[in-house]
Amino acid sequence: MASLTIDNVKKRYGQTEILKGINISIAAGEFLILVGPSGCGKSTLMNSIAGLEDVSEGRILIGDKDVTFASPKDRDIAMVFQSYALYPNMTVAENISFGLEMRKVPKEEREAEVQRVADMLQIGHLLKRKPAQLSGGQRQRVAMGRALARRPKMYLFDEPLSNLDAKLRVEMRTEIKKLHQKLGTTIVYVTHDQIEAMTLADRIAVMKDGEVQQLGTPQEIYDNPANLFVAGFMGSPAMNFVPAKVVEQNGSYALELQAAAPTVVPFPKAEKLAAYVGKSILLGLRPEMITEPQPHKEGAEFVTTANVEVEVTEPMGADTMVITRIQDAEVNCRCNPAYPAAPGKVIELMFDTSKAVAFDEATGQRIDL
Incomplete structure (x- = not known):
């Protein structure tokens, strides 16, 4: 060799x-x-x-x-x-x-x-x-x-x-x-x-x-x-790219999502967002980080719940892909098959942003490296 x-x-x-x-x-x-x-x-x-x-x-x-x-x-x-x-x-x-x-x-x-x-x-x-x-x-x-x-x-x-x-x-x-x-x-x-x-x-x-x-x-x-290219190419289903607005919160920075109602989610490298306050970026989140509410995660630092409307469900046996939309972006969520989700229904989902990444919309480059 x-x-x-x-x-x-x-x-x-x-x-x-x-x-x-x-x-x-x-x-x-x-x-x-x-x-x-x-x-x-x-x-x-x-x-x-x-x-x-x-x-x-x-x-x-x-x-x-x-x-x-x-x-x-x-x-x-x-x-x-x-x-x-x-x-x-x-x-x-x-x-x-x-x-x-x-x-x-x-x-x-x-x-x-x-x-x-x-x-x-x-x-x-x-x-x-x-x-x-x-x-x-x-x-x-x-x-x-x-x-x-x-x-x-x-x-x-x-x-x-x-x-x-x-x-x-x-x-x-x-x-x-x-x-x-x-x-x-x-x-x-x-x-x-x-x-x-x-x-x-x-x-x-x-x-x-x-x-x-x-x-x-x-x-x-x-x-x-x-x-964005690497994030979208690697992974099945691909990483979600969720439009989000950078906002100031308690002396730091967070991301506001326009779900069924505006929802603010924390970000693990908040200091990297300082230059984007008031601007829109793309939040990169893998489908397995958006799930049905899980009791063992409640109260965790980077976990938030939000209500979303279900567009489509795709049962896959071990789990079910729940497809929703945040602003104009289609979002794939990986849920337990037993969780009641049906097209047209508004359900509560848990967003875990502990491994989230952020991308500049214009350049496609990651901004939290």
């Missing part, structure tokens, strides 16, 4: 800049996920790491070796593609061992390595089959097996689960996580699925328009998003 350093990497096609100065460093054995919407540059960055794309500026180092202009075969990486890229005329065993054969590894060693990988991925019973005889999940395991047999310094995964159905995606996610925990390998993984990013990564790089918007652990990015 090896560390990875991406130093001010830029990529241009003519006058169009796809990557705009990417700086990321990951330690040996770390699991980094590049996440973002289509067209954000994450696959271009992955291909640049792999050597499939030339960079226009900057450097890429694997370990201490500068590989910016090295060919893919000289980078000692293995890549797992979205399309699996298996050879249809070869058996599973032949697909797994093909890279070893190209490297002139002796036959006995190849066979031993195929068996090791097959046991690890539980595909030993498939070794004599061809790709056409496999399910999508089985093909994905074979593609992973081919990469694992190489034992390279680094693994690159390019949206490997996007072709699988929802249930299989969850299962394969778990398998990839187990694999990383067992092998401790360095992995760079591209996805547009923020749930994959949250569940798999040691750290996440959230990308938009060729730039890294934020780099951090899944919990850092979930709890402390740097801007």
